[in-house]
Amino acid sequence: MKTIKEDIKAGTYRRAYLLFGVEGYLKKFYRDKLKEGILCGSDEMNFSVFEGKGIDPLNVVHIGQTLPFFAPRRLVLVENSGWFKHANESGAKNSFADALKSFPDTTVVIFCEEEVDKRGRLYKAVKECGYICEFTAMDIKDLKLWVAGLLKGEGKKITDGTMNYFLEKVGTDMGNIRTEVEKLSAYTLGRDVIEVGDVDAICTEQITGQIFKMMDQIAMQNVKNALVLYHDLLLLREKPMHVLFLMLRQFNLLMQVKQMGAEGMANAEIAKKAGIPPFAVNKYLSQARAFTAQVLREAVQYGVETEAQVKSGRMDEQIAVELMLIHFADLAGKNNK
Numbered sequence: 001m002k003t004i005k006e007d008i009k010a011g012t013y014r015r016a017y018l019l020f021g022v023e024g025y026l027k028k029f030y031r032d033k034l035k036e037g038i039l040c041g042s043d044e045m046n047f048s049v050f051e052g053k054g055i056d057p058l059n060v061v062h063i064g065q066t067l068p069f070f071a072p073r074r075l076v077l078v079e080n081s082g083w084f085k086h087a088n089e090s091g092a093k094n095s096f097a098d099a100l101k102s103f104p105d106t107t108v109v110i111f112c113e114e115e116v117d118k119r120g121r122l123y124k125a126v127k128e129c130g131y132i133c134e135f136t137a138m139d140i141k142d143l144k145l146w147v148a149g150l151l152k153g154e155g156k157k158i159t160d161g162t163m164n165y166f167l168e169k170v171g172t173d174m175g176n177i178r179t180e181v182e183k184l185s186a187y188t189l190g191r192d193v194i195e196v197g198d199v200d201a202i203c204t205e206q207i208t209g210q211i212f213k214m215m216d217q218i219a220m221q222n223v224k225n226a227l228v229l230y231h232d233l234l235l236l237r238e239k240p241m242h243v244l245f246l247m248l249r250q251f252n253l254l255m256q257v258k259q260m261g262a263e264g265m266a267n268a269e270i271a272k273k274a275g276i277p278p279f280a281v282n283k284y285l286s287q288a289r290a291f292t293a294q295v296l297r298e299a300v301q302y303g304v305e306t307e308a309q310v311k312s313g314r315m316d317e318q319i320a321v322e323l324m325l326i327h328f329a330d331l332a333g334k335n336n337k
Contacts, residue, residue, distance in 0.1 A: 003131050004030050008037040013073070013108045016100060016130030018123070020084070020113040023135040025174035030133070031112055035075060038108050042071040051079045057096035064103045076109045084116035084123055097125040140277050143172060147181065151194065154185040158194040164279040166199050171206035172277070180204065207238060211246045212283075215254075218329045219290030226325045240317040241310065247324065248303040255296040257281070258288035290332045299328055 007013055017034060019027045039047060046068045050060055060076060068074040083096075100109065100122075109130075116123055126132055138146065144163055151158055158166070170180045180203045184194055187202040210233060217226035233243055253274055260270045270285075271278040288296070306324055309315040 001026075001030065001133060004034065004133060007131070008033055011037065013038055014130040015103055015105070015107070016109040016111065016126045018084070018111045018113065018116070018126045018130065018132040019135065020111075020116050020132075021135035022114065023137050023174065025178070026135045027112055028175075030135075031077070031110060034108075034110055035077070038073050038075045040072065042068075045069050046071045046074045047077070048075070049077045049079070050081065053080075053082050055081050055083075057083075060109075061096060061099045064099070064107050064109060066107075067104060068106050072106065074107045076107065077112070078109065079112040081111070081113065084111070084113050084120055086117055086120065097122040100125050101129050137172065138174070140167075140172075140271075140279070143167070143174075143177075146174070147177060150178065150181045151185070154181070155192055156185060156188065156194055157192055162194055162196050162199065164277075165196050166194075166203065167277060168280060169199055169205050169209055170203050171208060173206075176206070207233065207236075207242075207246065211243070211250055212287075214325075215247070215250050215287060218325060219287055219332050221329050221332055223326055223329045226329060227322060230321065230325060234318070240321045241307065244303060244307060244317075244321050244324070247321070248300055251296055251299040251303070254284065254288040254291065255293065255300070257284040258291075258293060258296065261285050261288070291328075295328070295331045298331070302327070 004017070013034075019031055021027060035047070048063045055078065060078060063074075064076050066074065103109070111126065123132070144160075144167075147163065147166070148158065166180070166184075167177075170177055183202050184198055188194060188198055210229060214226050214229040214233075217223075217229060230243065234240065253276065256274050257270060257276075260273065265273075267281040268278055270276075270281050274281075274284070276284060291299075302324065306315070306320045310317045310320050
């Protein structure tokens with residue numbers, strides 16, 4: 001990212017940039033900053049976009065070899081092409097890797113992808129003539145600093161406890177966080193400190209947080225509340241099979257956390273290996289105590305079998321998830337007796 005900032009500041013650009021990784025917000029942010037700098041306010045005549053699978057590499061080559069009209073540069077943006085996923089590509093994609101190196105100095109190509117194989121010919125070509133930047137998910141410490149910076153820019157402050165509560169509720173997607181910060185800032189107009197009540201009043205809870213609450217109700221054998229939360233998700237147009245997937249993911253996380261906790265692993269290490277925020281580890285450990293390791297393994301297997309029954313048409317998907325909720329609330333109760 002530092003290199004991209006330096007290129008924009010200096011106004012000197014490389015032949016190609018590959019921006020990839022799971023952090024979509026930052027990837028889009030630097031893509032747009034590069035576009036703004038490269039085009040220098042010129043019209044869209046010198047800007048071409050190719051998106052999705054099925055892009056013809058020859059079309060991109062044709063545009064890339066065309067000189068810009070009444071402007072210093074031409075920009076070609078290639079997004080989510082999948083060209084970098086497989087190292088053993090042949091034919092047109094390999095020809096494009098060769099052609100890229102011979103593009104005129106007036107052409108800049110930006111690739112925005114999710115996955116790459118670093119052994120691939122195109123990856124190596126971009127590395128040779130351009131710059132590659134991977135955008136990984138921010139760690140919690142940096143994420144908190146970023147959120148605090150956004151709030152500071154709005155003249156707001158937040159305690160660490162409220163920050164933790166905020167991130168638990170809205171998740172760690174940076175694009176979503178920015179939206180929620182804007183809502184909080186508008187809601188607290190005239191006040192400079194963000195409080196938990198503000199977060200509850202205005203912020204939209206992400207589905208993972210709602211799944212966690214639903215699992216809490218299962219752990220406490222409160223089938224009625226678990227079903228209410230499930231039906232709330234359906235009212236929000238969540239698909240039953242997506243809810244099932246997230247429940248299975250939660251059971252799997254609980255199984256991992258329970259095992260690591262039993263091994264005496266520190267919270268920071270558990271957070272890193274399980275891929276959850278450090279401040280949430282104790283909540284996961286607490287929830288995991290409601291189930292034996294055997295029950296958690298059964299839950300994962302039960303979910304896989306339920307999915308197969310739904311896909312084969314032997315069970316209605318909404319009812320299938322309801323039965324799973326009831327079944328494991330009963331098992332949690334037996335575990336606590």
